[in-house]
Amino acid sequence: MRVVTPGQAARHTGSKYLGVLVAAKMARHLNELRRGELMEDPTVSGAEPREKLTTVALEQVRAGTTEHRLVKRRRPDSL
Template sequence: MRVVTPGQAARHTGSKYLGVLVAAKMARNLNELRRNELAEDPTVSGDEPREKLTTIAIEEVREGTVKFTLTSRQRPIIPS
């Protein structure tokens, strides 16, 4: 088992927190892709051992192969 620390992910994202958030979002996307793959082709076996999606995601963030952008969002104005 490989150990990747948040500090290693921070090299390409600028902060540990952002690195973990980017990896989490990527892992969710990978999970959705895998779920769609199994739904489209039932002959694909989901039983074979694979590397965890979170491990794949944090490794990609650590290596700097993940492209991401930050968008600013404004809070909705609540009338008083």
């Protein structure tokens, strides 16, 4: 089992917090892709041991293979 710390993820994102948020969003995306694979092809076995999606996502953020961008939120005018 690999261990990826938030500090390692911060190298490509600028902060630990942002690194973890990017990895969490990536893990959700990977989960949707995997769910789609199982829906399309029921013969795909889910019994084989796989790396946890959060570990895969953190590893990708640590390696710098994911792209992310910050989008500034607009505040509602009615406040």
